[in-house]
Amino acid sequence: MTDHSARTSGPTYTLTTEVEFAAAHRLHGYDGNCARLHGHNWRVVVEVTGTQLDSVGMVVDFKEIRARAREVAKGLDHAYLNEIPPFDMINPTAENLAAYFHREIARLVDGETYQCSAVTVWENERSAVTFRP
Numbered sequence: 001m002t003d004h005s006a007r008t009s010g011p012t013y014t015l016t017t018e019v020e021f022a023a024a025h026r027l028h029g030y031d032g033n034c035a036r037l038h039g040h041n042w043r044v045v046v047e048v049t050g051t052q053l054d055s056v057g058m059v060v061d062f063k064e065i066r067a068r069a070r071e072v073a074k075g076l077d078h079a080y081l082n083e084i085p086p087f088d089m090i091n092p093t094a095e096n097l098a099a100y101f102h103r104e105i106a107r108l109v110d111g112e113t114y115q116c117s118a119v120t121v122w123e124n125e126r127s128a129v130t131f132r133p
Contacts (some may be wrong), residue, residue, distance in 0.1 A: 013059045017066045018045045021073040025081040025092040044121040050114030084107040097121045098131035
């Protein structure tokens with residue numbers, strides 16, 4: 001049994017928090033209304049998974065995860081996404097936004113005992129996409 005296997009056996013905790021931002025976009029090459037400029041009140045749900053609790057009994061403080069997610073969202077809030085890297089080169093679809101948020105949040109929060117395990121991006125009350133690496 002490897003050391004990694006030993007660390008991942010046992011209970012797993014998944015923490016979930018969310019942030020919101022408003023932004024406009026359009027989808028290039030899309031045959032439908034979303035090809036035109038429009039906006040959303042985006043909701044981003046961040047999941048962080050860990051197997052160890054600290055001395056307080058937490059994997060990581062919700063405030064820490066939320067603060068990092070807000071940092072990422074702040075760069076997109078009230079913006080035209082098609083003008084912001086990497087969405088100036090790729091379509092700002094919910095799928096690409098979820099992957100972007102995961103990459104950026106993981107860079108900011110991943111530690112030895114916990115990682116960003118999933119990000120769900122809601123573009124409205126009925127439509128969402130979840131990205132898991």
